[in-house]
Amino acid sequence: MRQRSKPMSASPRAQLLARSPQHVAAGAVLFVGWNTDDLLHLHENDCLPRGSAVTCTHFGEYEVTRRHAESLGISQVAFDLPDSRANAFELAVVDLPQGREAREMGFHRIAALLAESGSVLVAGETRSGIKPARTALGEMFASVETLDNARRCALVRATQRNASLAVSTDLEPWFTEQAFTVADTTVTVCSLPGVFSHGELDHGTQLLLETLVDDVSMNVLDVGCGCGIIGAWLHQREPGRRVEMIDCDALALTAAKRTAQRNNLPTDAVYASDVYDQVSESFDLIVSNPPFHRGVNTAHDVGERLVTEAVSLLNPGGRLRFVANSFLPYPRLLDAHFPRWKTIEDDGKFRVYEVRVAAASRR
Numbered sequence: 001m002r003q004r005s006k007p008m009s010a011s012p013r014a015q016l017l018a019r020s021p022q023h024v025a026a027g028a029v030l031f032v033g034w035n036t037d038d039l040l041h042l043h044e045n046d047c048l049p050r051g052s053a054v055t056c057t058h059f060g061e062y063e064v065t066r067r068h069a070e071s072l073g074i075s076q077v078a079f080d081l082p083d084s085r086a087n088a089f090e091l092a093v094v095d096l097p098q099g100r101e102a103r104e105m106g107f108h109r110i111a112a113l114l115a116e117s118g119s120v121l122v123a124g125e126t127r128s129g130i131k132p133a134r135t136a137l138g139e140m141f142a143s144v145e146t147l148d149n150a151r152r153c154a155l156v157r158a159t160q161r162n163a164s165l166a167v168s169t170d171l172e173p174w175f176t177e178q179a180f181t182v183a184d185t186t187v188t189v190c191s192l193p194g195v196f197s198h199g200e201l202d203h204g205t206q207l208l209l210e211t212l213v214d215d216v217s218m219n220v221l222d223v224g225c226g227c228g229i230i231g232a233w234l235h236q237r238e239p240g241r242r243v244e245m246i247d248c249d250a251l252a253l254t255a256a257k258r259t260a261q262r263n264n265l266p267t268d269a270v271y272a273s274d275v276y277d278q279v280s281e282s283f284d285l286i287v288s289n290p291p292f293h294r295g296v297n298t299a300h301d302v303g304e305r306l307v308t309e310a311v312s313l314l315n316p317g318g319r320l321r322f323v324a325n326s327f328l329p330y331p332r333l334l335d336a337h338f339p340r341w342k343t344i345e346d347d348g349k350f351r352v353y354e355v356r357v358a359a360a361s362r363r
């Protein structure tokens, strides 16, 4: 497993939570969505009761947290929420999900895992929507209070869930299904709240697909597949080709598996991976619309890994083709690592870049 190249520090919301250990009483506690550095910080500040369960939404964090579970006293680490009410938690401590619908869905699913008397503690930043989150919790719980405020974050507690409220961990009611057509090829895309470009076709993605109309590569890897639109479209254009799709996000993977199913792709072609960590095959073509955010923060690490590590997974003559906002510093990165690369398309807002490895030798 890959090690972090540099240690991250605890997020402002974890720092806020850590100064209130009295609110995280021992008992059956579930931590949702926290990264390992935040969990380490909470542990150091007596805010992670021994025997707590942890649910990670990012596969890389899941892998690292699993490795630290014993030293942190964590009893179980899962990738995404369990489906059943096997555990009735007294308290869920939640790192605020992004986006109104994703928050609503997250709170409903988490509430389904609580005991009757269970409560939810949510820490989040103002710019991530902690105020609307408070309102959303107010529709589900009789009592909602802000316990603390600092560092542009708030800590909100919701107790006494409305007994009449129907809650479930089931994702079924949240799925959307839409058809998108790019260059005469239509794909049915399934998505969930919180997944990138939910219910829409991203302009950058469309531009990237338009450059692939004549592509006949037979082995393709879609990195950061989101709802699976790129992989599904490539499969529809050339059903005989092998397409693998990877993402680190639990909800994205659930959506992409369903998109794969709808487009007659095998669902085991969709799997969790932190960039290339779990990829064992090599490919003629690697495609991506890489992220440049993590939560509300700008982050270039995934894009950098996408570019710099691609070579080792490409067959001789293979290509990495990806789309990015024009203002992102990919030309500098490409110059630093490759003697030759091309801008395939540039519409002023987005650019599609390509790197091709030598036909004869594989580095």
Ligand SMILES: C[S@@+](CC[C@H](N)C(=O)[O-])C[C@H]1O[C@@H](n2cnc3c(N)ncnc32)[C@H](O)[C@@H]1O
Pocket: 060, 196, 197, 202, 205, 223, 224, 225, 226, 227, 228, 229, 230, 246, 247, 248, 249, 252, 273, 274, 275, 288, 289, 290, 291, 292, 302
């Ligand atoms: C800009 S979205 C593109 C989604 C999809 N390919 C599309 O075009 O609609 C980037 C995707 O990368 C995923 N991602 C972010 N970090 C990642 C990582 N470390 N490893 C794999 N995927 C990652 C995100 O979850 C997100 O689905």
